[in-house]
Amino acid sequence: MNSTVTVNEVLYPVYLLMLGCFISPVLGEVASLYVSSSISIGASILMIYISIIAMTSGGLGVGEFQLLTGISSAFSEVFRVSSYGFEVSVDGLSAFFIFALGIVSLASSIYGISYIKRYVGLESLRFYSVLYPLFLMSMYLLIICSDVILFIISWELMSITAFFLIAFEKANKVAVKAALKYLLMSYFGSSLLIIALVIISSISGSTNFTALRTVVFEPTVHYLIMALIIVGFGIKAALVPMHSWLPDAHPEAPSNISALLSGFMIKTAVYGVIRFTFILLGLNHYALGLMLSSLGIASAIYGTLMAIIQIDSKKLMAYSSIAQIGYIFLGIGGGLILYPNYLGFIALAAGLFHTLNHAIFKGLLFLTAGGLIYRTGSRDLNSLGGLAKVMPITYTSGLIGSLAISGMPPLNGFVSKWLILIPLLISGHPMLVLYAALAIFASALTTAAFVKYLARAFFSSPKNVSVGNVKEVPLPMALAMILLASLCVVLGLFFYIPFNMASSAVANMITYSVSYTTITLQDLTPVLYVFTLLTLGIFISAFIAVYLTASHKLRLTPVWTFGTKDLLPKTLGLNAHSYYREFGSTYSFVYVLRSYVYELVVRPLCKWSTKLARSYYDFVDIYLPTTLAAIVIKPLWRWFIGLGRSYYDWVETYLPTVLAVITALLLILIIASYLGCVVWFLST
């Protein structure tokens, strides 16, 4: 381990961000924004640096996270257990995720500098300045921690900060509602997680990740844990049956926050699944793979099908986030099913690669949508239009982002999708092949969705918004977009670099047999040829374009509408409603199915549970205890363990009951919150 970064320096971003959220309250509104933003920028750069170092040196060792040690020791006094600190470590996987986090947070922090200013006077910028670094910190901590409790704490911290950020526009009822829906569902998820983790650590007798590697479960527990973990993380990842919070929550948050949410927060679930299920616990990869890939393809198809019928730019993107997460899980699930076949390795690595890519272009797209909101104040695709000429940078980055997410070569989206598809297709596993075929369809749907976004936002005639006084977004926002856009191109053209990163990350967590290899990077050199050819083609066409405009006599004409001028109505062409109506009516059964489910399952549940939990406070005071519980429970736990150690036979009888008690306790909370959260289905 010849790393230039000692493991404790890994914590510098954390300290930095903490500093940020401590000092910003004492500053003025705008000053606090500047400070916290710049601090987060610094932190993000640090993260990127750390991740690169870590990846080059194959991970950093284990260290102690001192800050919470005090608390834990206090508890240890109370419960008479030996003092304890939380361990952090950075291995290839964490490094990869840190890289993604670093990039997205960098962009969104830069973007936030001027974007959040539109809330001056409306909302408290201090609040934002405190929450934003906290949010980053929680996510970062989540990635680096190697301890169950720290994991839970940062997980809860992330959820709650995210909640406040989503509900940032307090005046906006819709936003608050969406935020609550998110809060409840993610709370429900996390309580499942807590149960799972409690069981795990009770069995392993330690909360340290390294300790978890050794545990073995009897089948029932094994599958219970699997189910709990998948649902728990699935809610955060918004996999399809558990997705309903995302399309409401992401659009309502400030755009750079939406970028972070879609760009990274939902990816933490990906991280969690990988980390726990088969790195630590080595669960039955086949069953797990089947579940994940099935959920994945379901989300991919559902998300895109919903995306193409949206008329709200950010909702459209939110749905496509569901779809892309689906893609990622399809890759990962495939990777698990095909284990130990080398194809699985590719699929898994590609899944990770797609995580990074999606973080980049979805972040980018949300930022462009934010740009539109910033200038026109609208995200309604019916009223937008014709902004290409007045907002060239936003438009160009939107174009690149859309092409990238549609998986158009030579941009980054293509390679990861392609590398997910191939192994599944040629694996010969019928289900995976079918899934891959559907995935091709899903990517076509994505294309359609984002062409709609481009067309209605940038190209065709402006509808209700007057583009006359619209200007390009201010510099910081533009910079952020340019950063991500150029990354889309670079990571596309030099796709082997991130793919190597991903594959090394996979390589040092599970070992695939390299017996049956069809794709190696050497085989991909022809792809490079094609990409070079494409880039060349684009350059040549650029030259041609320049040449034509220079050489030919060029005439500007009004758009040809068959010779009518004065008679024309304000709204020409299609509005967002009109897009893909024919497709919808041809393949209507999909949408019909959805509405059936909604009518038969969701509505009754809502009716039945609306009387529970009317207001927001009810939930918070259901909520807070568990966050505390998460912190309190650990020493409690060790206490049980200690007892257990000393009175072994007694433990034999005692542990299960304790488990039962805690599980029951949590279950009650879960049910209560679940009923509550169902209320907010109403707002789908």
Add this chain to the structure above:
Amino acid sequence: MDVVGRILKILEGKVSNYKVINSGNVIIDVRAEDLVDVVRIITEELGGIYSVIVGNDARRVDGTFHNIYVFSLDSLKTYLLVRVRLSPEEPSVQSITSVVKGANWGEREVRDLLGINVLNHPDPRRLVLPDGWPDNVNPLRKEFNYQTRPQLNCSTQYTPIRSEDVVALPYGPYHPLLHEPEYFELHIKGETVVGVEYRGFHVHRGIEKLGESRLTYNQIPFVAERICGICGFVHNVCYCQAIEGASGIEVPERALYIRSLILEIERLHSHLLWLGVACHILGFDTGFMHAWRIREPIMNLAEALTGNRKNYGLNLVGGVRRDVSKDSVGKVIKILKNVRDEYSRFIKGLTALKEVVKRLEGSGILPKAEAVSYGVVGPVARASGLKRDVRVDHPYAAYKDVSFKVPTYSGCDNMSRLMVRVEEVYESMSIIEQLLDRLPGGPILAENAEVPEYREGFSSVEAPRGEDVHYVLTGKYSKVYRWKVRAPTYNNIPALNVMLHECPLSDAPLTIASIDPCFSCTDRLIVVDVRSGKRFKVGLKALAKGWRP
């Protein structure tokens, strides 16, 4: 006379005075205040179908303005012309659009061209006159010289009616589909049309005024022929019949037969042309080409019989100019036989194409009730289950002597409109054969065709597109006092409002074409611009220069 008796009985006490003009058409005078009731009675009890409104500045005849509302009483085989006399100073009359939707345009046109004010009209926008035409200048009033060109001032502006958040697509004035400048504004939801806004008369050239001012009786036929770009002969015949009727000229049998003959030939080539265009609109260019291939011999036939492919220039008041020779009769029979075979093969091939049939069926629905209310004519009416055909309801020329059936469909959609035309082609062929084998001898032009002053003539002809109507009031110095033309398309276009509703965008062009619109007829425009020059052959070289890049 029982027809007249019946009409008078039903309109008890409302008719101040009546007259029977040519071929048994009845013209009655009613008081302006009774008009709306009279119209209601006519439509409801006599089953009259609106045909046209003739406005007339008759101040030099009897010192009043005339508004003549013409209804076709198909059951009684007569036209009923309801005349109201209006004060010369402030001519104004109640609108009857509430009773017959079809009258909408007629009233607006009368308002525009004669300044006859129409009270509580549902849509009092300008129809004929262009934007910026000065307000109280009415071209058809006698004091308006046909050569004056008033100064345009852009105070008046045409305002389309549309709901606030409508999403619209402009069709025309210069659309690849429309071969003449017309503006349709399709209001769409997705690919479905939910409303349409029409703006026409871009090219009005005031032929009526020209006829009233400069031309003599025997010159007008040549102008009338150029009212329409395809079926000009019907106007030509219709005008001559009106004059002949007005002045009681006896047209020789043979002339009548020749007229019918040419009319049917015209119908043939017009329908085949339409079929071709329809195929093209359906994206089936092969059908387009073959339809026109089949049409070509018929054009040559017309050329051989009359001396020109399109502008036959055959009619004069009192007969025709050119006789049909023996050998050409044989030729016609021969060609027709071949065309019939080709044609039936064409139709078989066309109806075998699933996608084409699918697109035709169920698009562009025009329910029967609407059809009656709009007073649509010709194939459009027959496709909506109205069995009306001027050749049967008001026989003219030689049609009383031939037997043929009137194809009627109740599908009310584009398919039925197509099928009606398809069958009519067969009917026309048989009609032509019948005419030819009982072609009588004798002269072809009436001797001493004298036209007395101030007689009214009214005549109608079944054009390929439907009922074409001419009204004349003869005048001094062998010139008409008033000549009113109403082309079939004039009554059919307003019905597009109904047809285009809920019609897929892809089929909107087809639906517009399904009335076989002849905008130039509607606008009464001459579309001839023959730039001729000194006699020289276009050399290959000269041509090659301009032809290749």
Add this chain to the structure above:
Amino acid sequence: MVPQYLVALLTAFLLALLVPLLDGVERKYVRARIQSRVGPPIIQTYYDLVKLFKKELLIPSTASKLFILAPPTSFFVSIAALFILPYSLSPSLGFEGDIILLAYLLVLSSLTSLLGGLASGNPFAEVSSNRELSLILASELFLGMGLAVIALKYGSLRLHTVSTNLILLPSVLLAYLTLLYYAFIKSVRTPYDIAEAEPEIASGYMIEYSGPLLAFLILGNLTRRLLVSSLFTVITFGPVISMATSPVNVEVLRYTLNAVLTISLSIIVYLSLGVVSVIHGRYRVIHALMSIKKYTLIPITALILAVIGF
């Protein structure tokens, strides 16, 4: 290895330059013949292109730069696609999963021209892009299923592998059929040219294009047409051809022979697709989608067959 690629690139360019001639042949000997017309001279398309290149550049005032950039780009993208296609069936060309890359390039090429049209800001371009994308949606599902079958049976998605060993199974044959129909859909002729539909939406996304840009657009479309028919040919007739030419043991000779055979076969496919399109009317949008949906049963049955081992 590299010279092989250079040859491939040259072939691609050569074909792209020869496509107008092919179009001319179609216009004179397919379309005009079936419509009983004399028809234009065979090199008419070249005349058109040359004339277009000479013409001035009309650019809508609302258009963005993409409007100018798109047509050449879409042309070069389709050339890149041609470049992937191994006409010579030589093993050193291509790579695992190049079929999918090809499919993506196809979509990209048509997408580029669509975006260019959209960039003009013309309402009819919008309508047509809506239509074209609905078509792409339906047809990609179609293609995905077809490829799935091939992948299942060959255990590979490398054009070379697929196009050199022959597997005679009902499922594979159905997959071939699927590809043929896909080629028909993608070669934007009637009845699937709803996105251009001159009488309805005035040739949709092309409405604002004129002069050199239009020329590029036309070239791109024609190249794509050839591309899809060649894709079908290489996959379907590839095995037969490679078997036929296997006796020839001079490599270069064999590859050239292969190339000649595949290219001529794809030209035949191109023209016969032309014949099919001439005797069709244009679909209504909904009908086009419906028809594709109906035909999706072919690959689905194929997939089922493939899974149960036929």
Add this chain to the structure above:
Amino acid sequence: MSRLSWVKTALEVGVVTKKYPYEDVEVPEGFRGLPEFDAVKCIGCTSCANVCTPDAIRVVEDVGSGVRRLEYRVGKCIFCGRCAEVCPVSAITISKEFELAYKGEVVHVIELRYARCSVCGKPFTTSKHLTHVEGKLSEVIRENVDLCPDCKRRVSINSIIQSAGAVR
């Protein structure tokens, strides 16, 4: 597959279009093309101008230079052939010429000298017209035919008066 019937038809029918203008197209007998004016036959009676609907034939009385000018503007002609019908001396023949595309306007002019009144010397019609009429009239009334309408009236009144005087 009844679609293929189209191909069948096409193959049977063959190519029907012509390579016009590289090939000639013949027009049938009695085709109404460009009217041709025979300046020698024409007597300038102006009846063609009277029937001409589009005013393609116009009469210009150019007393100064002593000629009546008939102008035929090809650009305005609608080729109805009425002029040929009414021409008393059939100086107008309708040719089969139809390829008339030409840039600019072409006018055919026929000039005919006036016949001057033998008494007052005022021009009143063309001399050719006069001779034509003379040819049609009988010996008895052929006298005074070379007088302009006014003179003729005066002369005939005088002669009546004289004859009355003779009776008295």
